[in-house]
Amino acid sequence: MSSFHDERTSERTAISLSELLDGHPVATFVIDSDHVITHWNKACEHLLGWSTHEMVGTRQHWQAFYTRPRALLADLIVDNIDPATDRNFRDKYRASSLIDGAYEEEDFFPNIGAAGHWLQFTAAPLRGHDGQLVGAIQSLRDVTERRVAENELRRAHDNLENTVRQRTAQLAEDIRQRQCAEEELRRTQQQLVQSDKLASIGQLAAGVAHEINNPIGYIFSNFGTLQSYLDSLFSMLDAYQQAEVAIVDPAVAARLRALRDQVELDFLRTDIPTLMQESKEGIVRVRHIVQDLKDFSRVDSQQEWVWADLRHGIDSTLNIVANEIKYKADVVREYDEIPDIECLPLQINQVVMNLLVNAAHAIGDKRGRIEIRTGCDGDNVWFSVHDNGSGIAPENLGRIFDPFFTTKEVGKGTGLGLSLSYGIVQKHHGRIEVESAFGTGTTFRVTLPKVRPPNEQKEATS
Numbered sequence: 001m002s003s004f005h006d007e008r009t010s011e012r013t014a015i016s017l018s019e020l021l022d023g024h025p026v027a028t029f030v031i032d033s034d035h036v037i038t039h040w041n042k043a044c045e046h047l048l049g050w051s052t053h054e055m056v057g058t059r060q061h062w063q064a065f066y067t068r069p070r071a072l073l074a075d076l077i078v079d080n081i082d083p084a085t086d087r088n089f090r091d092k093y094r095a096s097s098l099i100d101g102a103y104e105e106e107d108f109f110p111n112i113g114a115a116g117h118w119l120q121f122t123a124a125p126l127r128g129h130d131g132q133l134v135g136a137i138q139s140l141r142d143v144t145e146r147r148v149a150e151n152e153l154r155r156a157h158d159n160l161e162n163t164v165r166q167r168t169a170q171l172a173e174d175i176r177q178r179q180c181a182e183e184e185l186r187r188t189q190q191q192l193v194q195s196d197k198l199a200s201i202g203q204l205a206a207g208v209a210h211e212i213n214n215p216i217g218y219i220f221s222n223f224g225t226l227q228s229y230l231d232s233l234f235s236m237l238d239a240y241q242q243a244e245v246a247i248v249d250p251a252v253a254a255r256l257r258a259l260r261d262q263v264e265l266d267f268l269r270t271d272i273p274t275l276m277q278e279s280k281e282g283i284v285r286v287r288h289i290v291q292d293l294k295d296f297s298r299v300d301s302q303q304e305w306v307w308a309d310l311r312h313g314i315d316s317t318l319n320i321v322a323n324e325i326k327y328k329a330d331v332v333r334e335y336d337e338i339p340d341i342e343c344l345p346l347q348i349n350q351v352v353m354n355l356l357v358n359a360a361h362a363i364g365d366k367r368g369r370i371e372i373r374t375g376c377d378g379d380n381v382w383f384s385v386h387d388n389g390s391g392i393a394p395e396n397l398g399r400i401f402d403p404f405f406t407t408k409e410v411g412k413g414t415g416l417g418l419s420l421s422y423g424i425v426q427k428h429h430g431r432i433e434v435e436s437a438f439g440t441g442t443t444f445r446v447t448l449p450k451v452r453p454p455n456e457q458k459e460a461t462s
Helices: 002-022 042-048 073-078 144-190 194-246 250-262 265-297 310-320 345-362 394-399 417-427 454-461
Strands: 027-032 037-040 093-095 103-109 117-127 133-142 306-308 329-335 341-343 368-377 380-387 431-437 441-449
Touching: 027 042, 027 073, 042 133, 073 103, 073 117, 073 133, 117 144, 144 194, 144 250, 144 265, 194 250, 194 265, 250 265, 306 310, 306 345, 310 329, 310 345, 310 368, 310 380, 341 345, 341 441, 345 368, 345 380, 345 417, 345 441, 417 431, 417 441
Parallel strands: 329 368
Antiparallel strands: 027 037, 027 133, 093 103, 103 117, 117 133, 306 341, 368 380, 380 441, 431 441
16 A cells, blocks of 8 residues: 555656646756656757657657767766766866756757757756655756857957057057157267257258158058947947847856956956057157157248237146146246237247146156246246256256257157247247256246347338
8 A cells, every 4th residue: 555655656746747847948857767768848849859759768868969879967967977087077067056966067069950059957866755866857058149149259359359469569560660760860960060950950850750640640540440440349249238138047147247247348348448549649649749840840931920918828828738737736827917029929839838748747746836927027028837846957957958858758758849949939039048956846937028129020021
């Protein structure tokens, strides 16, 4: 009577398990202790293409996955074999963190479907009321979409890295060539006679500026193309991210999120545009250097002498260079009443800009102070720019107005700013003076006549 009761209980358990598995959306099959298939649910039929009728009662579950007989994780559990000792599972399986005695595996199966499928397996032991092993249950999930998305993302990332690496190498080579050209200019300048060095360097600078313009042009164009490529890649990544909501399986979606976190995708999306912007700013700066060379090599004859207020020009220039100064120093303006002067305003503004930028660069890591003053001295008007920065070493004071002389790091200064300023002030029949204490600060003072000399006025009107 007891044996009959156990058989009826076992039969009801089997029926209940069949009903549970058939209604379960995850593909699942069960084998007994003799490796005979006892359950093969409808999800298995749909995913693997083998019907319940073909499988239940056989030991042919391997046929759904391989072309020749091979143990599955469920078979190893039934035979109490550690997957670590099986060459087919040694590098592919892991112990389940949720189910005691269960194992997980993920692999590609080329025989499933037209192009193969990536499947994730979970196999666990089945035990009777007495705790004895009576079989094993194995579930499988199709993770092909997730794997394809990971591979596409990896390829996109590799392509992006390769593109950035190529463009960076190209830019580095162009910068190296530019530095070689600048070094050649410095060597040439040292050989010139003091009396005519400004004119000679001006002619040389004009040619160099023309030559530098060509490589800078195609570098700038390449950056535009690279920016377009990046935009396309980011659009593709957005499409992948939007597609995640269509993934029904929470585990798959969680793994995708984990992968994004692992590769720091959000960081890359913000950092790469920043790197691109910084590189473009460097190229723009090279263009400005070329323009400085052009300015140095010619007299801007198209400008006209007009009456202008120095204070207005100083304020306008401060607005232009605000980004260079606002993070480095507080600006203090102390303007005395001064009359308008006859000048070339754009050129005077260039002098103001060079002095302000130099003052900002002279200030170290701590926030500093820049003081701008104006005043009148007889027939002259003056303005000064003072900073509390590092100052100028005494041995360098006599050279600061020489073309191409700079105390800044390589790539941070051209040595043209003060030389251009000196030439502009001389053209206005003024003077530029400097006082500096090394380690305490520097003051530049520019003095300009209110009116041009009479002989120049006659030449302009004749």
